[in-house]
Amino acid sequence: MNQDIRIDIARAKSAAVGQPHGITPAEFDEIEPHIAEAHAILCKERENKAYGFWDLYKDEAAFQSVENAAADFLNRGYENLVILGIGGSALGTTALTTALLPPFYNLMTRRRRKNHPRIFVMDNIDPVTFRTMMRLCSPEKTLYNVISKSGGTAETMSQLMIVVEMIEKKVGAEAMAEHVVVTSNPRSDDAPPSHLHPVADQYKLTEFTVPLNVGGRFSVFSPVGMFPAAMLGMDIDGIREGCAAMDQRCATSDLKENPAYLRAAVQYLMDTAKDKNISVMMPYADSLRDVADWYRQLWAESLGKRWSLDGEEVYTGQTPVKALGATDQHSQIQLYREGPNDKIINILEVRKFDTNLRIPDTLGSIKSLDYLRGSTMNKLMAAELRGTMDALKLSKRPVSRIVLPRINGHTVAQLLYMLEVETAMAGRLYNVNTFDQPGVEEGKQIARRLMGGQG
Ligand code: PA5
Numbered sequence: 001m002n003q004d005i006r007i008d009i010a011r012a013k014s015a016a017v018g019q020p021h022g023i024t025p026a027e028f029d030e031i032e033p034h035i036a037e038a039h040a041i042l043c044k045e046r047e048n049k050a051y052g053f054w055d056l057y058k059d060e061a062a063f064q065s066v067e068n069a070a071a072d073f074l075n076r077g078y079e080n081l082v083i084l085g086i087g088g089s090a091l092g093t094t095a096l097t098t099a100l101l102p103p104f105y106n107l108m109t110r111r112r113r114k115n116h117p118r119i120f121v122m123d124n125i126d127p128v129t130f131r132t133m134m135r136l137c138s139p140e141k142t143l144y145n146v147i148s149k150s151g152g153t154a155e156t157m158s159q160l161m162i163v164v165e166m167i168e169k170k171v172g173a174e175a176m177a178e179h180v181v182v183t184s185n186p187r188s189d190d191a192p193p194s195h196l197h198p199v200a201d202q203y204k205l206t207e208f209t210v211p212l213n214v215g216g217r218f219s220v221f222s223p224v225g226m227f228p229a230a231m232l233g234m235d236i237d238g239i240r241e242g243c244a245a246m247d248q249r250c251a252t253s254d255l256k257e258n259p260a261y262l263r264a265a266v267q268y269l270m271d272t273a274k275d276k277n278i279s280v281m282m283p284y285a286d287s288l289r290d291v292a293d294w295y296r297q298l299w300a301e302s303l304g305k306r307w308s309l310d311g312e313e314v315y316t317g318q319t320p321v322k323a324l325g326a327t328d329q330h331s332q333i334q335l336y337r338e339g340p341n342d343k344i345i346n347i348l349e350v351r352k353f354d355t356n357l358r359i360p361d362t363l364g365s366i367k368s369l370d371y372l373r374g375s376t377m378n379k380l381m382a383a384e385l386r387g388t389m390d391a392l393k394l395s396k397r398p399v400s401r402i403v404l405p406r407i408n409g410h411t412v413a414q415l416l417y418m419l420e421v422e423t424a425m426a427g428r429l430y431n432v433n434t435f436d437q438p439g440v441e442e443g444k445q446i447a448r449r450l451m452g453g454q455g
Pocket of ligand 1: 086088089147149150151152153156437440
């Protein structure tokens with residue numbers, strides 16, 4: 001079966017939604033040389049290893065080490081895997097977990113989970129949530145993966161400090177290495193020092209590294225996302241093949257061939273030429289809801305920039321918004337259709353769900369439900385999606401569609417990889433530094449000072 005994800009931008013064109021909302025053929029023609037120029041720069045940056053996300057899926061040694069460690073830890077029969085991390089250190093795992101594990105996974109028996117642990121991604125410092133996790137996951141039965149690229153993020157460090165105390169009290173400091181795994185910066189002179197290194201030394205912890213040239217929000221295919229994926233029994237080979245397949249499709253600057261560049265061109269033109277400064281990501285599948293969350297960070301942190309690469313004050317970036325079909329048809333679509341025409345709506349469609357669910361022949365006395373009787377939820381979902389797209393078109397609201405043939409490691413990896421490449425291209429079109437986040441760093445420093453630490 002062809003596993004390729006497909007892009008459909010017909011509803012973002014002027015032929016579909018008219019002017020000034022849709023992109024004209026002339027606008028596509030005009031952007032093509034800019035895409036070609038940006039492609040050449042991105043290829044150089046990749047070659048020079050300035051940014052490393054493109055090649056993470058090829059890192060044989062990194063995959064070997066996460067898979068070996070996961071096999072070893074899985075043999076010890078942990079009931080829980082708890083991720084301590086925030087932002088790019090957590091969102092990728094949440095996205096993969098929701099996409100690739102069954103719904104309500106943590107409520108399943110160990111047998112149904114095929115002996116894999118339950119998963120808790122602790123990406124906040126709400127004391128009530130954290131305390132509840134502590135009650136639900138006894139340290140004797142839990143493996144904690146603390147993930148911080150910088151190794152200095154206050155939220156993650158506070159979580160770790162609490163967990164260390166709990167392990168020392170309940171299991172003993174000597175057992176720390178059986179319960180804590182660290183993922184952080186490499187130990188090298190050119191890497192900023194990570195607090196996680198001395199912790200790993202003190203307790204002799206298993207350690208994974210995030211390459212220096214990979215930022216948090218681009219790190220899902222590094223050990224940041226791949227160790228949890230291996231612990232949860234995800235199809236790592238499928239994930240790697242999905243990345244490779246999309247990498248191959250993204251090798252050309254031809255907009256007709258390269259789905260990531262085509263999407264980048266559409267979103268960029270929507271923002272800069274069509275006044276669509278909001279980018280909605282709306283999957284029609286519960287399993288992709290957290291991909292939308294992951295995308296929000298990727299798009300916002302990468303493109304929301306004050307300064308251009310030439311030092312001009314530019315204040316760029318679309319505001320990414322997350323919605324879920326069909327649920328948010330009953331909450332957001334009124335605004336999307338009749339509110340300001342300031343959005344490009346990205347619909348994520350799944351062609352074939354893993355199950356068919358028939359709507360049975362019940363409630364026979366209600367004739368007006370005949371149209372549902374004997375149909376399926378699958379058909380209803382497809383009709384809701386189609387109905388929303390057509391209704392948006394009637395209101396001249398541009399839509400860009402991504403179609404996944406089905407949900408599995410291969411297709412979800414294609415999707416995430418494509419969105420990463422799209423973001424890298426969009427950053428080039430905006431002429432900003434896609435890979436830094438000075439606005440986040442400043443906030444972190446102020447918070448540290450407020451707590452009495454060093455900025
Ligand atoms: O994308 C990013 O760089 C950020 O969202 C970081 O992932 C986030 O701030 C957490 O940083 P760290 O992994 O250093 O703890």
